[in-house]
Amino acid sequence: MKKRRLVQALALAPILAAPTFARAETYPARPVKIVVPYVAGGTVDLVARVLAQKLSEQMGQPFVVENRPGASGLIGSEAVTKAPPDGYTLLLQSPTLVASPLIMKKTPYDVKKDFTAISLLGSVPMVVVAYPGTPGTNLREFLDAARANPEKFAFGTSATGSPMHLAQEAIKRGAKLDVPIIIYKGTAAALTDVLGGQISALIDAIPSSAPNIASGKLRPLAVTTRQRLPSMPEVPTVAESGLPGFEMVSWYGLWAPARLPGAITSRLASEVETAMNSLFVGERLKPQSFVSASSTPAAFSAFLDKETANYARIIREADIRPE
Known part of the structure; x- marks a missing residue:
């Protein structure tokens, strides 16, 4: 009896598997x-x-x-x-x-x-950008100024748990900063406030900040990649700015x-x-x-x-x- 069931199962196996193989071979059909x-x-x-x-x-x-x-x-x-x-x-x-x-x-x-x-x-690489009136021409100088007068600084970010938010938290803890991170509903709102000087800085994907960097409306402080970017060779990495090993994209x-x-x-x-x-x-x-x-x-x-x-x-x- 067991042998007969085994034979029947083996005989049925190709039939039962056929629809899956057929779907894979013809995918996508719509x-x-x-x-x-x-x-x-x-x-x-x-x-x-x-x-x-x-x-x-x-x-x-x-x-x-x-x-x-x-x-x-x-x-x-x-x-x-x-x-x-x-x-x-x-x-x-x-x-x-x-x-x-x-x-x-x-x-x-x-x-x-x-x-x-x-x-x-x-x-996509990310970049730390700041309002031009904020102290510091690079991230190291910015962090020094923020540690000295934390009440005058604030970060902004697009959403809780976004790559930008997590990168900011990592920088904040690594640099021992005591500044708030304000959560916005989207990158556009955060960019508007950093452009207006309501917040000091944010981390953003390069594509959305690039036009404002090119026009001088935002100051790039550091990139979050392991190495400097060919498109911004003068901008240091976060790792070069006092946080060795830092990399987030x-x-x-x-x-x-x-x-x-x-x-x-x-x-x-x-x-x-x-x-x-x-x-x-x-x-x-x-x-x-x-x-x-x-x-x-x-x-x-x-x-x-x-x-x-x-x-x-x-x-x-x-x-x-x-x-």
Whole structure:
């Protein structure tokens, strides 16, 4: 009897597996949606639209960006977890995806359990910028002035748990500063106040601050990358400014709902690698200081574990709590 059941099971196995293989081989057979959990116009949205255009060309089906903003990215991200794991709903997100659950008392998703990690896409350097009237021509001088008169200084940031916020907290603790960090609802509002001198400085992704730096409306104090940037060779790194080893960038990745079939995951990762290494993507994102990257799903998962541990340490040491 046992032998007969084994034979029957072996006979049925190819039949039961056939639909999965067929789906993987024919994927995509219809349009694919890339959810961006923020309003249109930001860096996450830009990366998604460039990638979508290239994947549409490569894979022969439309890849369409859908903006689902709200709750610092939680609403759109949660929506993806509820979609079928068939490769037709994807999420393009920033470090906020992994930082939010470390801060919030309760979040509607678990990054490791509710998503399939597909690939890292790349990163954008960040820069510490200050109101021109603020003391200090570089970050080291700024930090010295802020330690001497902390009541005259304040940082601003775009959202709780954003890469910019975590970088500021790391600098604040590393430099032993006692200055407040004011949380704004978006980068635009924070930039408005630093341009007007209401706050002293903020950390921002280079693309959004570059025009104001070029016009002299903002003073660049330091970049957050390991090495100086070719586009700003005169601006020191944070590590050069008294915080050895410091490096933080705003990175971007692609996810799908949990339990995405392995064949589709591998296909998407391979197509993303081709896209991110293409001249098309490079020409459109390089002016934004975007550094393209790609990875296997396993390598991306390992990267996420490392970044999560780093964020958890910063959040714990800074005692960052929900707004």
